[in-house]
Amino acid sequence: ALKSISSCQVVMPVRWGVVLPLEAEKEGVHVLGHMPSYLPDAITANPDAIRWWHPQTDPDGRRGGGGWMATKVVSVFPSNSGTGFSSHQGVVLLFEAGNGSLKCIADAHSVTATRTAAASAIATRLLSRPESKVLALLGSGTQAHMHLKAVRIARPGITEVRVWSRKPESAAAFAASYKQLGIPVVAVAT
Numbered sequence: 200a201l202k203s204i205s206s207c208q209v210v211m212p213v214r215w216g217v218v219l220p221l222e223a224e225k226e227g228v229h230v231l232g233h234m235p236s237y238l239p240d241a242i243t244a245n246p247d248a249i250r251w252w253h254p255q256t257d258p259d260g261r262r263g264g265g266g267w268m269a270t271k272v273v274s275v276f277p278s279n280s281g282t283g284f285s286s287h288q289g290v291v292l293l294f295e296a297g298n299g300s301l302k303c304i305a306d307a308h309s310v311t312a313t314r315t316a317a318a319s320a321i322a323t324r325l326l327s328r329p330e331s332k333v334l335a336l337l338g339s340g341t342q343a344h345m346h347l348k349a350v351r352i353a354r355p356g357i358t359e360v361r362v363w364s365r366k367p368e369s370a371a372a373f374a375a376s377y378k379q380l381g382i383p384v385v386a387v388a389t
Contacts, residue, residue: 210237227277239263316345320353339364339373
């Protein structure tokens with residue numbers, strides 16, 4: 200997927216969102232975000248063009264055939280912290296591009312956690328030294344759990360994990376949750 204994006208095989212505009220003008224008791228910036236994309240089965244009509252076809256700006260751009268369209272719609276509510284509701288809630292919708300039919304509705308929480316951790320694991324494999332032994336995690340939420348699993352696959356030689364969190368008790372709870380699995384995780388203050 201990353202190669203497809205970097206080689207312009209995918210149409211993926213910059214994500215955008217609506218900042219919600221909520222009442223003052225809702226602390227933080229609340230957003231309804233939208234992240235569309237299109238992955239064609241084949242690139243047709245000028246596949247050597249650098250940009251994708253657009254009626255006004257790139258009339259000679261490349262065009263695609265078939266494939267898949269997907270979008271993630273997510274609400275970001277930082278004021279949900281500590282309420283039992285996640286600060287990020289949403290869905291991923293997958294459509295067949297040949298006829299526009301909806302094929303899948305998936306929970307954005309699990310898809311996002313897996314995709315983000317997988318991208319970080321790839322970056323870790325490509326950018327870290329192969330002999331690296333220590334993993335540092337900033338944060339102790341869902342992303343930290345997924346990153347620990349993914350990075351240990353990319354770098355199986357990791358022998359120590361250090362976790363920091365804005366709330367020291369959260370870092371300590373994160374570390375304790377891995378003790379029974381035999382993974383040496385240590386909560387750190389800095």
